[in-house]
Amino acid sequence: MSADSIPDSSQAFVMRARAEPTSWASATGTLAWRAMLKIKHVPFQLFDVTITPIMFTLLFTYIFGGALGGSPRVYIQFLLPGILVQTIIFITVYTGVGLNSDIQKGLYDRFRSLPMWQPAPIFGALAGDLFRYSVASALIVILGVILGFRPGGGVVGVLLAFGMVLIFSFAVSWIWIIFGMKVKTPESVMTTSFVFLMPLTFASNIFVGLETMPSWLQAVVRHNPVTHLTSASRGLMHGKDVTSDILWVLLASAVIVAVAAPIALRMYHKER
Amino acid sequence: MATAIETSSLVKTFGETRALDGVDLTIRSGSVYGLLGPNGAGKTTTIRVLTTLLRPTSGRAVVLGHDVVADAAAVRRKVSLTGQYASVDEDLTGHENLVLVSRLLGLSWTDARKRATELLGAFGLADAAGKQVRTYSGGMRRRIDIAASLVTTPEILFLDEPTSGLDPRSRNQVWDLVRQIAAGGTTVLLTTQYLEEADRLAERLAVIDHGRVIAEGTSRDLKSSIGSNTLHFHLVNPDQRPQAQAAVAGILGDGILPATDPTAFAIKVTDASQAADLLGALARAKIQVTEFSLGAPSLDDVFFALTGRPAQQEEDKAREAGKESAA
Numbered sequence: 001m002s003a004d005s006i007p008d009s010s011q012a013f014v015m016r017a018r019a020e021p022t023s024w025a026s027a028t029g030t031l032a033w034r035a036m037l038k039i040k041h042v043p044f045q046l047f048d049v050t051i052t053p054i055m056f057t058l059l060f061t062y063i064f065g066g067a068l069g070g071s072p073r074v075y076i077q078f079l080l081p082g083i084l085v086q087t088i089i090f091i092t093v094y095t096g097v098g099l100n101s102d103i104q105k106g107l108y109d110r111f112r113s114l115p116m117w118q119p120a121p122i123f124g125a126l127a128g129d130l131f132r133y134s135v136a137s138a139l140i141v142i143l144g145v146i147l148g149f150r151p152g153g154g155v156v157g158v159l160l161a162f163g164m165v166l167i168f169s170f171a172v173s174w175i176w177i178i179f180g181m182k183v184k185t186p187e188s189v190m191t192t193s194f195v196f197l198m199p200l201t202f203a204s205n206i207f208v209g210l211e212t213m214p215s216w217l218q219a220v221v222r223h224n225p226v227t228h229l230t231s232a233s234r235g236l237m238h239g240k241d242v243t244s245d246i247l248w249v250l251l252a253s254a255v256i257v258a259v260a261a262p263i264a265l266r267m268y269h270k271e272r
Numbered sequence: 273m274a275t276a277i278e279t280s281s282l283v284k285t286f287g288e289t290r291a292l293d294g295v296d297l298t299i300r301s302g303s304v305y306g307l308l309g310p311n312g313a314g315k316t317t318t319i320r321v322l323t324t325l326l327r328p329t330s331g332r333a334v335v336l337g338h339d340v341v342a343d344a345a346a347v348r349r350k351v352s353l354t355g356q357y358a359s360v361d362e363d364l365t366g367h368e369n370l371v372l373v374s375r376l377l378g379l380s381w382t383d384a385r386k387r388a389t390e391l392l393g394a395f396g397l398a399d400a401a402g403k404q405v406r407t408y409s410g411g412m413r414r415r416i417d418i419a420a421s422l423v424t425t426p427e428i429l430f431l432d433e434p435t436s437g438l439d440p441r442s443r444n445q446v447w448d449l450v451r452q453i454a455a456g457g458t459t460v461l462l463t464t465q466y467l468e469e470a471d472r473l474a475e476r477l478a479v480i481d482h483g484r485v486i487a488e489g490t491s492r493d494l495k496s497s498i499g500s501n502t503l504h505f506h507l508v509n510p511d512q513r514p515q516a517q518a519a520v521a522g523i524l525g526d527g528i529l530p531a532t533d534p535t536a537f538a539i540k541v542t543d544a545s546q547a548a549d550l551l552g553a554l555a556r557a558k559i560q561v562t563e564f565s566l567g568a569p570s571l572d573d574v575f576f577a578l579t580g581r582p583a584q585q586e587e588d589k590a591r592e593a594g595k596e597s598a599a
Binding site for chain 2: 022026027030031033034037038041042102105106107109110111112113114115116120
């Protein structure tokens, strides 16, 4: 008998199924575990999302920092909370990319044919993504501290800022879930997203203050949710009162989820 | 015997395309049933409707007594699907993939790990348990994919082209597995483009074309419907086709199956002596032939005889259509 022949094991083929569909908690938890395993097996995923902010931070701090903020050390106090926002918003795209590649590979057919709480793959993936966002956030702040970033709001301020960024990113992820189901390839999720993300993050107060822009642009930037998120993140990290920005972010996140999540879930339930 | 699957006038349209155009099937429990047909014939669509992944446009499908639309959750509890593309996570190891599916089926972590190990052993994958699936060969991927469908024993296992793209050895392994699964009491519905595969595995089969069942029965029924043997040969000089046709008609009467290649002939014969007679007649008429062979009808022959069209063209057209609908 050759090593790779199949042993006769008809017995292994008999195992009775449970009568009840698997609960949402168990299914979502299991799929979040899968997301963790993917990070473990493909650490590049994490590397990929952290290398960009590192480059941006170094680039802006040392090349533009003098011109924009007087000195790199002064500018990084301003920039870092914004870089955090930009980075995490950019990596939300991976939610859609991952979903799309699972669909293309037929993995979602398997998930959808299993007797479990059906939206679990989406929520499991989101849970994994939140973990990824957290790791990336921590890395950015650690790097910032090494480069001279001194958050006046202390650990609590930084953690609160993380919380705001995570809430908003969770909301934005739902948009990419819709994209992930609509387009044909993971690459096109990526490409499409940049068209939206570039203006969304650059037409904000991430890199420079609002007051430096022409007045017509200020009007636009002022209403960009990313601006409010950046102000909230900056304020919280430096221990300032930014209640109105926080409320703005919470409201924007709630609106995005309220609109995008039902559409995404409906699309997911619907035949493909 | 109980009925496992019953469909009546099942229709599924994608825009203008009628992927299923009134499929009627009755499949008994405890058998291996084959859906045979070229790409784009509607095999995969049929399976996707039966596994609740697609909602039929009209018509009805009942799987193990449950309507696939009204009672989709009940169907999902009783059936498993192994799709055309290995639906496992390539980034995860074989063991992790099976734990994942086991957990999603409601097993505890301990039971899930035990079950994963057990299945890897049963499928000859114990050595590869800790390796990422992306490093697996095509045959191993197919096996882990089938294993994932058997974490809990389904009453019906759907296999969509389980051996396409596999080398002959891996194909034989999959065939062995299918036989063992069926021996365990699971009804297996498989799709295939290969008559040989349907022939070896399926007790009954349906030939599907353009979203319709155009023939149904045992493979013996199907083959004898177009003659048990088919003679194939090619002309060295295509200009001699009329003479060759005359010679064939003189010996065998009206048995020529249509063909797209002007040099190719496929002819129904009842026994080998007719082939010998024909070879003699061709030689006397000074018609040179090559690749003279006598064999069982191929899928092309069956398909051609049933539809009057070659399977290959349809396949190409279907692929085009598939591309369009995917675009």
